[in-house]
Amino acid sequence: xxxxxxxxxxxxxxxxxxxxxxxxxxxxxxxxxxxxxxxxxxxxxxxxxxxxxxxxxxxxxxxxxxxxxxxxxxxxxxxxxxxxxxxxxxxxxxxxxxxxxxxxxxxxxxxxxxxxxxxxxxxxxxxxxxxxxxxxxxxxxxxxxxxxxxxxxxxxxxxxxxxxxxxxxxxxxxxxxxxxxxxxxxxxxxxxxxxxxxxxxxxxxxxxxxxxxxxxxxxxxxxxxxxxxxxxxxxxxxxxxxxxxxxxxxxxxxxxxxxxxxx
Numbered sequence: 393x394x395x396x397x398x399x400x401x402x403x404x405x406x407x408x409x410x411x412x413x414x415x416x417x418x419x420x421x422x423x424x425x426x427x428x429x430x431x432x433x434x435x436x437x438x439x440x441x442x443x444x445x446x447x448x449x450x451x452x453x454x455x456x457x458x459x460x461x462x463x464x465x466x467x468x469x470x471x472x473x474x475x476x477x478x479x480x481x482x483x484x485x486x487x488x489x490x491x492x493x494x495x496x497x498x499x500x501x502x503x504x505x506x507x508x509x510x511x512x513x514x515x516x517x518x519x520x521x522x523x524x525x526x527x528x529x530x531x532x533x534x535x536x537x538x539x540x541x542x543x544x545x546x547x548x549x550x551x552x553x554x555x556x557x558x559x560x561x562x563x564x565x566x567x568x569x570x571x572x573x574x575x576x577x578x579x580x581x582x583x584x585x586x587x588x589x590x591x592x593x594x595x596x597x598x599x600x601x602x603x604x605x606x607x608x609x610x611x612x613x614x615x616x617x618x619x620x621x622x623x624x625x626x627x628x629x630x631x632x633x634x635x636x637x638x639x640x641x642x643x644x645x646x647x648x649x650x651x652x653x654x655x
Contacts, residue, residue, distance in 0.1 A: 402525055406533040422525050425535040430615025437616075445624035450568070454630040457562045459509045459639065462554050464498040467505065470553045471498065482522045485546045505551050512638030518548035555639070559631070568629050 404413045407421050476488040490497070508514060525538035560577065563569050569577070574585040596603040610616070623641060626632075631640060 402527075402532075402538070404533060405535060411533055422523075422535060422538070422540075426523065426525075426540045426615075429536075430612050430617075433612055434616045434618060443624075444618075444621040445628055448625050448628040450628075454566060454568070454628070456633050457559065457631045457636050458633065459555060459558055459636055461506045461509065462502050464502045466554065467502045467550060468494055468498040470550050473553075474549070479543055480522075481543050481545045482520050483517075483545065487546050487549070490546050490550070501547070501550065505554060508551065509555075509639065510635060512635035514551075514639060515548075518545045518551070521545060562630060566630065 402418055402422075404411050405418050405421060406412070407417060412418060412421070471491055471494040474487040474491055476491050478486050478488055480486045504515075522543040524541045524543065525535075526541050528537050528539050530537040564577075572585070572588060574580045574582060574588075593603050619641075623637070626640060627637070631637060
């Protein structure tokens, strides 16, 4: 398509207003910035009187989510669905490598994953990831103009996929999601969202009505998301068992900036 591939290297960045080209200092600065910017933004938002979890009230009893166990066959099935990417995580493992040895590691991984699901403990090493700052636009020397791209643990992706399937099944089978929720759901996409919006506007215009749209772009939306509020909402949706709640308790993952990708 004639597009050129941009470089992910960062040769210089402003630290306290002064340009710095030392690789270690640049990595430490990005690490500090990426892990603190979300809290800084959320702390600046005025609190509201109504507890956020009260916005979720189904008026009926919601059954508890049961993570249950997984099997080597299920683990292997998920591994086979992965795209064979060459990009490596912090341990130097790629999804291409995982697919190559999938049949050999399915059994031990299922044993480890079942321990994790039953105890509600997510392995600490699987929380570590490589974070590569990708330039968006504006001044190359400003940290805020970079987007952190996380290369998650290739092994953790398997475990997370297992839980994601169980969670989505629970939400859909118990009718807990908004009917026009199109993102992150099977057999739905942004195209469905566009079709629904276009149909809504067209019908309004055909009926001689005015149609107005208000669009919001939330800065650092995922970083600003309150883990405390999210967990309270999850409880209202049946995610409240001891092991389940502990497993989904979003603890701060360690962030490691890989210098060779930056310099």
